[in-house]
Amino acid sequence: MNDTREDMANRVFLISGGTSGVGKAIATGLARLGAKVVIISRSADRGQAAVKEISEATGNSRVDWFAADLSLQSSIQEVANIYKRKYDQLHVLINASGAVYFKKELTAEGIDRMFAVNVLSHYLLTNRLLDILQESGPARVITVSGHPRFLKNPVINFDDIQMEYQYSAMRAISQSLFARTLFAFELANRLEGTGVTSNAFHPGRVKSNLGRNAPWYLRVATPLVNAFFKAECGIGVYLASAQEIEYANGMFFDEKKRIIAIHTQFEDGAGNRLWTLCEKLTSD
Template sequence: MNETRTDIENRVFLISGGTSGVGKAIATGLARLGAKVVIISRSAERGQAALKDISEATGNNRGDWVAADLSLQSSIREVSDVYKRKYDQLHVLINACGAVYFKKELTAEGIDRMFAVNVHSHYLLTNQLLDILQESGPARVITVSGNPRFMKNPIINFDDIQMEHQYNTMRATSQSLFARTLFAFELAKRLEGTGVTSNAFYPGFVKSNLARNAPWYLRVAAPLMNASAKQKCEIGVYLASAKEIERANGVFFDDKKQIVPIHTKFEDGAGKKLWTLCEGLTNY
């Protein structure tokens, strides 16, 4: 891609999920362009290992990591404070962490783990960092989403978003992808005129560790799947750094840089409902 970049060497990029998969692919792509990347990791070992890989692949040693378990609100608040003590600017927040849980699990704070990691973490982390994003503007928030082919009818059951009654992995996964996409659109509305934008994207088929919580027969198949996946995420790097989309807000991009009008698929008022629901769950 030959697009014009923002002043990338002087911009700071914070990446959730930067130790693996989509987040790591974006962190590596940005580091290759000379960026300062900070990744969030729940373990020192994985954080340091990812930084080592990124530095070896790119020759960029400016990377840093900060610690958080993003399934926990208390940890999200803590990492946001740590980040603000360490850095006085944040230009791009990349919400790329995600997980699939094959049975119903609750966090120590009593929230469905799938919803906490895939949706609520993005809501809370972004809101905790909005002040520093606005101060650093023009700034961006980009949020990973799913394949637009599977988003033709993005129904979210707001009455049972944590699937208290009947947990189903496929349904919980797709619902959390719909909800995080809706989050990106609603955030965009709320950010209008602030100098911070919010967009969602489909990363393409990227090498992943998502099967780590899966039953053994799916874990066995994971290397086969990964063999045909790519290690780069060009669209993520593009959305985080290209000058020409500086004003894009509330837009969904597929992995070919095409805009897909997914926002029209959600029912009116759904974004507000999601926001209210997330606000109501913000207790710690």
């Protein structure tokens, strides 16, 4: 492990989505620095395979995984409790999981599946872990967003955020992108002065399995697209570990570490509205 950093040895990072794409790229980068890395996956096979792969690639055996289906609030609650029973510190929570569903699907708890995974899971997992983050402070939450180009003129239909009346996959994808970015900003407002920060980031183009639920004609294109994408996510590793941004809060970083003023594009009060809606949907 030639890249190890002394200050990383005692830091614990929890990554949702650590088996693939952005989350796995960040988990690998942090493991390479010598950190304790814990990932979350729905699948024992994928979780264990990712732990093995990350450990072998980095020479860091301090990689762990927990099982959770992040589309289900009961499972999020359980994984947060299990985490707190096993570990007494959490320095950085990385909300990197995500999914795309081309047809409307409901979870067993009656929530739109894409909204549940891409937005509510970040809200609930973060809130369930805020106590341990604050106790471990200074601590950070970083949340994956998307390319700033796709965040121009963000529109969230708060009256039908789960698109119960008229579902469009493309609108659902962009609305969930807007909502999780807004979540990161609203979290930052609420965390001001607590020793925990919240920032959002565009991960760059990272090799991905996001097309796994797509129609076959889109799935066949995945290897071609991935050939042009990277297996690393430098900005994610930087935001999770760099000392110079320890106090950055409520910022949006692009893949080149530039701060972009995305938050000004959201309507005043939208963050609070989203928070209240998430509270209601999770009975938090």
